[in-house]
Amino acid sequence: MGAALRVAGEALFFSSLFKGNKWTWIGGYAFHAAFLVVILRHLRYFLNPIPEPIALIQPLGIYAGLVLPATAAYLFIRRLIVDRTRYISSIVEDYVLLLLIISIALSGLLLKFVTRPDLINIKAYMLSLMLFRPTTIPLDPIFLIHLSLVLILLIYFPYSKLMHAGGIFFSPTRNQADNPREKRLIAPWAEIKEKQ
Amino acid sequence: MADIQIPEIKERIEIPNIKTGATADYKCYPASEAHMTKLGFPSKLVDNWKEKLIEKMAELLKKYRSLQVYLDICVKCGSCTDKCHYYLGTADPNNMPVARQELMRKIYRKYFTPTGKLLGKLVNAEELTEDTLKEWYTYFHQCSQCRRCSVFCPYGIDTAEISMAARELMDAIGMGQKYSNEIIAKVEETGNNLGIPGPALRSTLDFLEEDVKDTTGVDVKFPMDVVGAEVLLIAPSADFFSTPHVESLVGYAKVFHQAGISWTVSSYASEFANFGIFIGNYSHMQKIASRIREQALALKVKRIVVGECGHAWRVGYSFWNTLIGPFDFLDPKYPAPQHICELSYDLINRGALKLDKSANDEFTVTFHDSCNVARASRMGKKPGGQFEIPRALIKATCNKFVDMAEHTIKERTFCCGGGGGLLTDELMELRVKGAMPRVQALKEVIDSHNVNFLALICAICKAQFSKVLPYYKMPMEMVGGVHQLISKAIVLGAKE
Ligand code: SF4
Ligand code: SF4
Numbered sequence: 011m012g013a014a015l016r017v018a019g020e021a022l023f024f025s026s027l028f029k030g031n032k033w034t035w036i037g038g039y040a041f042h043a044a045f046l047v048v049i050l051r052h053l054r055y056f057l058n059p060i061p062e063p064i065a066l067i068q069p070l071g072i073y074a075g076l077v078l079p080a081t082a083a084y085l086f087i088r089r090l091i092v093d094r095t096r097y098i099s100s101i102v103e104d105y106v107l108l109l110l111i112i113s114i115a116l117s118g119l120l121l122k123f124v125t126r127p128d129l130i131n132i133k134a135y136m137l138s139l140m141l142f143r144p145t146t147i148p149l150d151p152i153f154l155i156h157l158s159l160v161l162i163l164l165i166y167f168p169y170s171k172l173m174h175a176g177g178i179f180f181s182p183t184r185n186q187a188d189n190p191r192e193k194r195l196i197a198p199w200a201e202i203k204e205k206q
Numbered sequence: 207m208a209d210i211q212i213p214e215i216k217e218r219i220e221i222p223n224i225k226t227g228a229t230a231d232y233k234c235y236p237a238s239e240a241h242m243t244k245l246g247f248p249s250k251l252v253d254n255w256k257e258k259l260i261e262k263m264a265e266l267l268k269k270y271r272s273l274q275v276y277l278d279i280c281v282k283c284g285s286c287t288d289k290c291h292y293y294l295g296t297a298d299p300n301n302m303p304v305a306r307q308e309l310m311r312k313i314y315r316k317y318f319t320p321t322g323k324l325l326g327k328l329v330n331a332e333e334l335t336e337d338t339l340k341e342w343y344t345y346f347h348q349c350s351q352c353r354r355c356s357v358f359c360p361y362g363i364d365t366a367e368i369s370m371a372a373r374e375l376m377d378a379i380g381m382g383q384k385y386s387n388e389i390i391a392k393v394e395e396t397g398n399n400l401g402i403p404g405p406a407l408r409s410t411l412d413f414l415e416e417d418v419k420d421t422t423g424v425d426v427k428f429p430m431d432v433v434g435a436e437v438l439l440i441a442p443s444a445d446f447f448s449t450p451h452v453e454s455l456v457g458y459a460k461v462f463h464q465a466g467i468s469w470t471v472s473s474y475a476s477e478f479a480n481f482g483i484f485i486g487n488y489s490h491m492q493k494i495a496s497r498i499r500e501q502a503l504a505l506k507v508k509r510i511v512v513g514e515c516g517h518a519w520r521v522g523y524s525f526w527n528t529l530i531g532p533f534d535f536l537d538p539k540y541p542a543p544q545h546i547c548e549l550s551y552d553l554i555n556r557g558a559l560k561l562d563k564s565a566n567d568e569f570t571v572t573f574h575d576s577c578n579v580a581r582a583s584r585m586g587k588k589p590g591g592q593f594e595i596p597r598a599l600i601k602a603t604c605n606k607f608v609d610m611a612e613h614t615i616k617e618r619t620f621c622c623g624g625g626g627g628l629l630t631d632e633l634m635e636l637r638v639k640g641a642m643p644r645v646q647a648l649k650e651v652i653d654s655h656n657v658n659f660l661a662l663i664c665a666i667c668k669a670q671f672s673k674v675l676p677y678y679k680m681p682m683e684m685v686g687g688v689h690q691l692i693s694k695a696i697v698l699g700a701k702e
């Protein structure tokens with residue numbers, strides 16, 4: 011029970027990061043929250059009919075769309091100017107990835123506020139994609155950029171540090187109960203060793 | 207003392223700018239061939255060390271899911287970068303916990319991940335070279351495995367675990383550290399880290415009996431190898447032979463005496479410390495601990511109580527049940543093992559001990575939470591008992607107690623600077639600098655409250671502070687144990 015709460019605190023509130031560094035926490039928390047809302051908002055392009063909660067968050071999604079690139083830029087700059095984080099950052103994993111997310115967000119904002127392509131057409135295309143029977147792709151250049159960048163992100167996702175998304179649930183310092191005197195824990199390999 | 211640059215103690219703990227290579231030449235002595243052989247490791251660096259190391263790494267990744275997870279999930283958020291006392295004290299960037307992990311992670315990426323194999327340096331993946339090995343030896347022996355970094359990591363990544371694995375890997379290719387390996391060889395042979403034989407132990411105990419008799423007039427016994435005693439006391443061997451440690455041993459004896467609990471130490475298992483954990487080696491941890499189970503059975507005791515020692519409490523609390531359990535032959539009414547602080551706390555709560563606080567009136571006391579007690583184990587039944595119980599004991603024994611700054615105690619406590627197998631003279635400069643954050647917090651309460659007693663529950667902390675505080679112009683006499691305070695305050699004699 012204690013362990014479940016501990017993991018929930020980390021996943022929902024980034025509690026250890028809060029203890030560790032308030033500036034990174036503010037940026038990081040806003041970034042992740044905005045990312046989540048933006049993704050939820052986009053579900054309307056994939057679902058027909060649009061579920062009510064998704065319809066409801068649409069206006070919020072726009073704000074999130076603004077917060078996302080702003081916080082990503084903040085994290086990027088912070089990473090660069092603090093000598094300790096600059097020292098530990100890698101080009102692809104940290105800087106390129108953040109730039110990718112910033113570009114996705116900015117191209118998305120362009121679609122929303124500047125070029126305003128034919129959304130009916132785009133939704134029809136996305137739905138056809140989901141059925142693995144793609145119709146002709148809408149030829150809006152910004153949309154094409156937006157979509158390709160997202161695809162790059164999705165392809166890189168499983169190989170990248172973005173996999174951290176689920177990592178917290180596997181972290182032994184957080185997910186284990188504090189009961190070693192009451193309960194004898196023995197790893198399978200140690201058990202084999204013991205029987206020898 | 208002269209050639210060590212002593213950090214200046216400022217108003218608050220400042221985060222230094224990185225100074226690359228600042229501690230690159232702090233090196234601990236390599237283990238002798240004889241000791242390596244005794245522990246079953248290759249006596250010197252094997253020819254095919256590269257393959258061996260990668261092979262062993264694959265094995266550890268399979269065995270310890272923690273290692274694999276920790277190597278995978280770091281997001282380089284930087285939260286840990288200013289949390290290590292060695293970084294704060296030395297500014298060497300490799301002493302930032304995440305950078306320390308990276309020393310292993312860059313090899314892990316290169317040999318075990320697709321992106322690392324493919325993108326190499328772009329994702330910080332690197333070939334294993336002799337230089338890497340040198341860096342490993344240097345910086346994995348500049349981690350006291352205190353786990354402070356893990357408290358602040360959003361993923362709970364435990365650098366201690368990584369440095370233990372690194373030491374295990376280095377041992378496996380013949381690159382051991384003298385200090386830890388020599389001690390492990392000694393305890394496995396003689397039953398204690400100091401290599402003291404039974405008769406010498408007995409004469410020390412005799413001396414203590416006389417001494418207590420002289421000062422108090424009471425016959426407090428220090429029994430050894432007594433079959434049928436209720437309690438087997440397992441204390442760190444420093445408690446028998448070092449100052450101020452021995453004062454706490456006297457405290458334990460007085461507590462047992464006054465509570466009417468029969469007890470004994472064992473000359474065969476006269477060591478609580480277990481340096482097997484420092485080198486990340488399960489077999490040696492088990493081998494060292496197994497003497498204790500054997501003796502508990504042979505002496506037919508009903509309880510095992512342990513003395514003041516931090517890392518050993520981690521081993522006892524978290525791992526004994528696994529390593530040498532189950533303890534189904536002991537009295538189930540008591541936790542196995544039970545910490546001496548838990549025992550004294552229960553007795554005091556039941557009114558079984560009488561304490562005269564004024565006996566410690568010369569002291570204003572502060573308490574240093576030892577890492578392995580604070581962050582790797584617990585005391586009592588409730589979470590946080592490891593913080594509350596020692597403080598409750600101190601408050602029961604003296605009138606003036608004050609805590610150091612909140613961000614330097616309890617789960618956020620700073621290491622003394624000498625834990626994790628680094629309590630060796632050749633690392634003195636690292637130990638002095640690593641103690642800086644703790645000394646800073648201590649100085650604050652000395653200046654504000656005239657603190658003159660630093661209460662501890664760890665043999666390593668006691669040794670480290672006694673040695674290091676004088677560098678900062680603080681008297682070593684201010685270092686002592688929690689049971690040293692109990693020893694002074696306890697009222698011996700007939701119960702009312
Ligand atoms: S475990 Fe302690 S010594 Fe090791 S890196 Fe973390 S904070 Fe530093
Ligand atoms: S706090 Fe954890 S996730 Fe963040 S850089 Fe340090 S080890 Fe990595």
